[in-house]
Amino acid sequence: MRMIRLASAFALAAVFSTPAAAQIVVGGEPMQMPPPGGRQMKTGTGLIKGRILAAETGNPVRRAQVRLSGQDVFPKSATTDNEGRFEFKDLPAGAFTINASKSGFVAVNYGQKRPFEPGKPIDLVEGQSVDNADITMPKGSVISGRILDEFGEPVADTIVNAMRSTWSNGKRRLQSTGRTATTNDLGQYRIYGLPPGDYYVSATLRGTQEMVVSEMAATMAVRTTSAIGGGAPEGPSSGYAPTYFPGTPNGNEAQKLVLALGQEAQNTDFGLFPVRLVRVRGSVVTSEGRPAEGVMVSAAPRTANDSNPLFGASSSARTDANGNFTLTGVAPGDYTLNARTSQIFTSSSDGNSMSFTMIRSSGPGGGGESSQESGSVPLTVSGDDMSNVIIVTTKGASATGRVVYDGGSKPTTNSIRISAAATDDTGPMTLVSG
Known part of the structure; x- marks a missing residue:
């Protein structure tokens, strides 16, 4: 991948973060919501207060959202006043995380040293008052530009996404940061509030997406009359693939932008x-x-960096009574066609360990484990419609094991997640817990 370095990054000895669950604030006071699952929430006499300040000027940040979370307490939120002050009262002893956010700034956790890293909890003893839980918020970085068509004309209503490179199941992929913008009638966009770091930019034409989604709905409606000779309507013959800066549909060729703090x-x-x-x-x-009725078939891109934000949603369909499917709006590329549903997971615990059973399933026949099947085939799409693609499913497999707790406090069964993933399209299954 090519790389552009916009400015040299510099260290920020302040704070960043991920927002905790927010509460509704009425008249400056946090409104407590019912606890999840009917758990008993604790209260106390502890106090945490501080100020939110702008990193560049040291001035107070007014109307910033400050959120507090901790174990066995209601998540709370407050809005800073004109001096940037916030306060959380009636807190029990425990560890608390505090997050601050405001549009145009980088969201920050108390005690956070670097972007995308967790902050430092505040350990509060019963009756303690912490008066200096100050957080410094830097202005976010910005990516701006224009989206054009093949003739150099501006394209409106295009969704532009700031993405980061991540690892998933041992593969490098581009993942959205959640920061997006939509182009105006001049094709202009501006994505702001970004932490410093490395980014890739993708563009998806909203109009094309809506057209493909509308076609999916029409296709499903026609399937109800397929028995009397009906068929799926013809799909759009052309469109725009998800495109990455500087103008490629291939995520591996996307150009990296290196943003320093506050840079545009x-x-x-x-x-x-x-x-x-x-x-x-x-x-x-x-x-x-036998024909597999009611099975969901999806086309997953095989390119490591292809997140396919536009056509991923349209490239799926459910088989009819004869086992037939039609995928519409598929862009050229390499895919894996999958015919399967979600995994089924059961577990039990005796207090010292947890036993689990995981079943890979796909739906044909319904009912018990013996009827659960799944299958996949590689597929290369060029510029022409394809037909007679056959997917043969096989019986599902079960993975059974036991998680043993190694010292320390024993986590509850609900706090442990086990999932299965193949190392590649044909490789062995890997169990991951977390």
């Missing part, structure tokens, strides 16, 4: 990549040779 990457202009959208028709057959 101006003139990040690029054009959408035009493609012909195709239809993929096929059928799903069970291991016993």
